[in-house]
Amino acid sequence: MTDTTTDDHAAIEAQRRKAAVQARRLKTLDSIFELRAFIALGVLIVIFSLMSGSFLTTDNMITMTKHVAINAVLALGMLLVILKGGIDLSVGSSVGLSGVIAGELLKGVHIGSFVAYPQVWAVVILCMAMGTLVGLVNGFLVTRMNVAPFIATLGMMYVARGAALLISDGTTFPNLAGDPRTHNTGFGWIGSGRPLGLPVAVWIMIVLAAVVAVVLRSTPYGRWLYATGGNERAAELTGVPVQRVKMTVYMISGACAALSGIIIASELTSAAPQAGESFELNAIAAVVIGGAALTGGRGNVRGTLVGAFVIGFLADGLVIVGVSTFWQTFIKGAVIIVAVILDQSQQRFKKRGVAASAAAVTVEPAGDEPVRVASKA
Amino acid sequence: MTSAAGGEAPVAPVLRAVEVTKVYGGTHALKGVSLDIAPGRVTVLFGENGAGKSTLMKILSAVESPTTGLIELDDRVVRFGSARDAADSGISIIHQELSLCANLSIQDNLFLGRERTRRGILVDAAAQRDLARKVLQRLDGTIDAATPVGELRLGQQQLVEIARALLQNARVLIMDEPTSALSAPEVDVLFKVIRELTAQGVAVVYISHHLEEALEIADDVAVLRDGSMVATARAEDVDLAWVVRTMVGREQDGLFPSRETDAGAVALETVELSVADPANPDRLAVDSISLSVRAGETVGIYGLMGSGRTELLECLAGRIPVAAGKVYLHGSPVTGSVRSRIRAGLALVPEDRQRDGLVQTMSVGQNLSLAALSGFVRRLVVDRGAERSAVASMIGDVTVKTSGPEAPIGSLSGGNQQKVVIGKMLMTGPRVLLLDEPSRGVDVGAKADVFALMARQAERGLAVLFTTSEAEEALHIPDRLLVLVRGRLVADLRAGEVTRDRLMSLADGAESTEKAHDD
Structure with a gap:
């Protein structure tokens, strides 16, 4: 019906060729961007090594990795919450609360006239139980009370911090070494021990990362989590126990926060109720730099770990080369923003790449030329 | 229906689509479609769900841009940056889901984003009210321009959308399923309005699932099937049976x-x-x-x-x-x-597969196995081999056309996505x-x-x-x-x-x- 001119044909053919070229270019860009966090980490290491001879030494690497571990443990818990499409702002406060509980337990628990001294393993378990409880409240507020995750965990951030300050009366527990007479020594080993040459904190990070990676990749729970974050309604109608998944991610995140709090308290052999302030933001930053989507359903352990390393190495590296703390804060912010912009571009490349490669293909219409029904008149 | 009889369209088309292709993900929604739209006539697009009608409408109105192909307005190739650009050039679309703010009054909605102002700062409410009254008068004298849109019946809301298009001096008015939620008297009002518009030279493009109704209002008929334009005709030369036959591409049986x-x-x-x-x-x-x-x-x-x-x-x-x-x-x-x-x-395949059926961030295979995942667990972890073979056999069973279980679910056509949702529930036995x-x-x-x-x-x-x-x-x-x-x-x-x-x-x-x- 339409009189298509030769000009039109040429223009359309040119569009098609352009699409083919574009598809190839976008694919290359996509694969480069996929590795952006690794590339950023490599760039950081190269820059800091050039600026300071003490950066790329084994000792410094291990020290920095130990710092990374504290954030990485938080970030692995945060990853689960973010995969669900939520957020957990209470983890920093749980870090402080966990240390304070550890201090209180190691000091001895008065039950009437009797004083109980729980052993270190029991202290660790009780602290993590406390963290899980904070997560349970978060999960309850989100799943049963329909409070938005941001608000629920913001509230619990203050509640947990307040609890830490109340329990400790605002003061720091100065000595967590325990006493040989009460058989509760050894808490400091978590922070200072080095089995097989690596700090305990680093081992904890490695084991936790491995466990979370397996859970996410190979268990129904992991798949349910991705599905819940990707499309909660569809997941629910498919028979995924959505409420249970949502509840548990907050509990796991709380337990991870408590574990992180134990590591910090043990390293310092003291527990301050203010410990862990704004740690939640570092954890979120690590997850986001690692390519997870705050809308849920997309992200992985590898990215989150690299994100934690980028944040940690950046902070320590800036100290080593003597950049002022004000600039450190500024630069960290800029890195987070750039990371998210790069992530957005990658998602765009992906979509456009698929579309462009499909557009480059000439498709056969269903019929031949459209039938023109002859007029009866 | 119209006095023009026989031969080619007597007037030059106001809007043309030339070999338009549109690709979503890996799916061709349109495969080189061409269409002429004549002024002062109602062009009805027929086609089954997924034939590409809505996509073509969106491209004509610049809501979407074509992957390849051209749009010509008054014989000049145009490339609009946005639906708003198109509307400024006289091409307006009224979507199936109306785009009105229920909390605002009719007049506020009519001028939303194009407010008449005094010295560029304050909204000139009086001028807006007068213009709104005038345009509503043209359509249906009974509606008060100050009424909040939320209080209107759906048919009236539709008229507000049309009024908005008229205020933008629309020369081409595209309507996607305008009658789907209207009562019979409301449809009559709408058809009367459409007739008045075409008498004033406005070109109307119209899609509807109600075939008989659409054929009644049509001057020109175009039929899409699987993303291709399969036939065009004058409405007086065809009947309902022809439309159905052409849409389906075979006998209904x-x-x-x-x-x-x-x-x-x-x-x-x-x-x-x-x-x-x-x-x-x-x-x-x-x-x-x-x-x-x-x-x-x-x-x-x-x-x-x-x-x-x-x-x-x-x-x-x-x-x-x-x-x-x-x-x-x-x-x-x-x-x-x-x-x-x-x-x-007891398994349900929900109505809205985008909202309730599929997880868009997951692959075809992961979507298929999601409901039955617990069945593949060996020693706490999912047995990938068992999962893969079950997914592969289900892809065969429900005849999903896909490049493989790893393909993103968004790369599938609507029909294949539906088969995935059904397959997913069938996997639960x-x-x-x-x-x-x-x-x-x-x-x-x-x-x-x-x-x-x-x-x-x-x-x-x-x-x-x-x-x-x-x-x-x-x-x-x-x-x-x-x-x-x-x-x-x-x-x-x-x-x-x-x-x-x-x-x-x-x-x-x-x-x-x-x-x-x-x-």
């Missing part, structure tokens, strides 16, 4: 499988089941319905939008609670979560399969596949209960047909026992609602 019914024991039964409307808890969406479905039987529920069909199925699946009454599965009462019902063998509008947004070929699939499941002894708002489907597919009107069951009919006209009058509520009790 091939679409529906025929088979022998061999119904077994009652698998699913409801006794006086009532369900509250989730959007409005004071209203009953489903009003004391008693029905039963036997193993090996396919039962259809014919009901229009708002009839309670979706609420009924979602309640059976455990997504929304029972208000009163009982549900029995194989004789024992059913309660509990969606998950526990799936385990008991259900004994009762509920499908809510299984043919919605599915192209013709896939539609036949879906019906064949349902028939096959019934032959395997599943009880199949599905809803439809397409009379043809309701008449041809099920062994037994239930008619649902405003939450009540008005008829329980054997296959072949009912005609199209009877069905239509039943669904309109014209016949007594006591019918169900007479049976």
Whole structure:
């Protein structure tokens, strides 16, 4: 019906060729961007090594990795919450609360006239139980009370911090070494021990990362989590126990926060109720730099770990080369923003790449030329 | 319908699409489509769900840009940056989902984003009110421009959308399913307005599922099938049978499988089941319905939008609670979560697969295995090998066309996505399969596949209960047909026992609602 001119044909053919070229270019860009966090980490290491001879030494690497571990443990818990499409702002406060509980337990628990001294393993378990409880409240507020995750965990951030300050009366527990007479020594080993040459904190990070990676990749729970974050309604109608998944991610995140709090308290052999302030933001930053989507359903352990390393190495590296703390804060912010912009571009490349490669293909219409029904008149 | 008879269109087209291709993900929604739109005439686009009508409309109105191909306005190639640019050039679209702010008044909506101002700062409310009154007068004298849009009936809201287009001096007005939610008198008003617009030289492009109605308003007819323009004609030269034949591309009979019914024991039964409307808890969406479905039987529920069909199925699946009454599965009462019902063998394929059926961030394979994942667990982790082979065989069973289980779900066409949702629920080994509008947004070929699939499941002894708002489907597919009107069951009919006209009058509520009790 339409009189298509030769000009039109040429223009359309040119569009098609352009699409083919574009598809190839976008694919290359996509694969480069996929590795952006690794590339950023490599760039950081190269820059800091050039600026300071003490950066790329084994000792410094291990020290920095130990710092990374504290954030990485938080970030692995945060990853689960973010995969669900939520957020957990209470983890920093749980870090402080966990240390304070550890201090209180190691000091001895008065039950009437009797004083109980729980052993270190029991202290660790009780602290993590406390963290899980904070997560349970978060999960309850989100799943049963329909409070938005941001608000629920913001509230619990203050509640947990307040609890830490109340329990400790605002003061720091100065000595967590325990006493040989009460058989509760050894808490400091978590922070200072080095089995097989690596700090305990680093081992904890490695084991936790491995466990979370397996859970996410190979268990129904992991798949349910991705599905819940990707499309909660569809997941629910498919028979995924959505409420249970949502509840548990907050509990796991709380337990991870408590574990992180134990590591910090043990390293310092003291527990301050203010410990862990704004740690939640570092954890979120690590997850986001690692390519997870705050809308849920997309992200992985590898990215989150690299994100934690980028944040940690950046902070320590800036100290080593003597950049002022004000600039450190500024630069960290800029890195987070750039990371998210790069992530957005990658998602765009992906979509456009698929579309462009499909557009480059000439498709056969269903019929031949459209039938023109002859007029009866 | 028009005085112009025979030959080519007497006037030059105002808007042309030239070999337009549109690709979504990996799917070609349009494959080199060309179309001329003449001023002062109504061009109706026909096509099944997924044929590419809406996509073409979106491209004509610059809501989307074509992947390849050209748009010409007044014989000049145009490239609009946005729908707003197109509207400024006189091409307006009225979407199926209206884009009005319910909290604002009609006049505020009419000028939204294009406010008349005094010295560029303050909104000139008086000028807006006058203009709004004038344009509303042209359409329907009875509406007050100060009324909040939220208080208007849907038909009136549609007129507000048209008024907005007129205020933008629209020369081409594109309407996507304008009558889908209108009452018959409202349709009459709309058609009168359309006729007045074309008399003033406005070109109207119109899509509707109501074929007869659309043919009544049409001057020119264009038929899309599977993303290609398969035929164009003048409305006076064609009839409804031609439209259906051209849309479907074959005789309608091939679409529906025929088979022998061999119904077994009652698998699913409801006794006086009532369900509250989730959007409005004071209203009953489903009003004391008693029905039963036997193993090996396919039962259809014919009901229009708002009839309670979706609420009924979602309640059976455990997504929304029972208000009163009982549900029995194989004789024992059913309660509990969606998950526990799936385990008991009751699975739902929801109506809106984008919203309720698929996880867009996951692959084809991951979507397929999601419901049955627990079954693949060996020593706490998912046995990938078992999962892969089950997914592969299900892809074959439900005939999903995909480059592989790793392909993103978004790269599939609507019909194939629907097959994935059905396959996903079949993997749980259900004994009762509920499908809510299984043919919605599915192209013709896939539609036949879906019906064949349902028939096959019934032959395997599943009880199949599905809803439809397409009379043809309701008449041809099920062994037994239930008619649902405003939450009540008005008829329980054997296959072949009912005609199209009877069905239509039943669904309109014209016949007594006591019918169900007479049976």
